[in-house]
Amino acid sequence: MLSDVDQKTYEYGMLRALGFKSGHLMTLISIQSFYFSIPGVICGILCALCLNFGLRAVIYIFAMNASTFWLTEAALLIGISFGLFMPLLALILPIKSALGKNLRNSLDLNHRAVNEKNVSV
Numbered sequence: 001m002l003s004d005v006d007q008k009t010y011e012y013g014m015l016r017a018l019g020f021k022s023g024h025l026m027t028l029i030s031i032q033s034f035y036f037s038i039p040g041v042i043c044g045i046l047c048a049l050c051l052n053f054g055l056r057a058v059i060y061i062f063a064m065n066a067s068t069f070w071l072t073e074a075a076l077l078i079g080i081s082f083g084l085f086m087p088l089l090a091l092i093l094p095i096k097s098a099l100g101k102n103l104r105n106s107l108d109l110n111h112r113a114v115n116e117k118n119v120s121v
Contacts (some may be wrong), residue, residue, distance in 0.1 A: 022099050029095055033087040042081030045071075048079065053054055 012025055053069045060066060071079075 009097075009101065012099070013101070017103055026095055029091060030088060033091050034084075036085055037087040041080055044083060045076065045079055048075070100118065 013026060016022070049071055050072055056067070056069050
């Protein structure tokens, strides 16, 4: 997501030049982060479920114990909340850097954050 925001600084600058408000731009970036995080959360929960089922089966066979193999509600809640809120928390700095630039610097194709160097004396 960090590289995505950095690569699209020009696009965001162009949208701002066309009258797109900063609040709407933040909403756009947040929705874009959900496109990355929701499939990740689904895959992570499915992997956790499979690993939990397999490991508990092995442990319960050796311990001669019986219990449910499903994930607990707390585990699901923590996994889903981290999967949805951490990408939003990680977007704070990229959004500030993308929206913190003035319009002239956002639209400058030769000026990229990767090549940015500062010299202070």
